Amino acid sequence: KAGVTQTPRYLIKTRGQQVTLSCSPISGHRSVSWYQQTPGQGLQFLFEYFSETQRNKGNFPGRFSGRQFSNSRSEMNVSTLELGDSALYLCASSLGQGGEIYGYTFGSGTRLTVV
């Protein structure tokens, strides 16, 4: 079966712009989580959605937002981009809520570069 699909794979944006990243989970998975990965901070949790509702949120500013659609696809938006937002953004889906039993399946990520 198809894995977690993230689009686009690479993205270059200018400071001050906004960006939208997309994630399509594995068919049947209803939980989608987003992570930011940088060399300095490692993997940091952004938020998790289940059944179109945000269930958990990390410690990121309000410029980072997300949503989940009825088909479980999720989008993440970052407004007013800063240089420090350059990172690999990973999406992960899980069969159940929270993912503690089943674990998460990760996509290959979107590499965002802010110039």
Added chain:
Amino acid sequence: AQSVTQLGSRVSVSEGALVLLRCNYSSSVPPYLFWYVQYPNQGLQLLLKYTSAATLVKGINGFEAEFKKSETSFHLTKPSAHMSDAAEYFCAVISPGGYQKVTFGTGTKLQVIP
């Protein structure tokens, strides 16, 4: 609060040697524990998970990990390293109870020397 510590940001082993990657956790309740592997420019792939069943967990690619509550550890091992094992490995912890955040360790880069 939960946290996870991975000792050694870089580990080098010779091909055929034992792989041992260390992970210690802190959690107020017995947590769920995971090991993930990440190859360059890829997402994370689940190697194995501990969810309060057997304390010795076998995963993919010949890896296994043992949950030791007394030591609050979940070290990852593989008897014989292969060149294809070169990657970054992440330990992760999540406290039970629903909607808990996953906390990842800082990762350990494994180098396999031919």
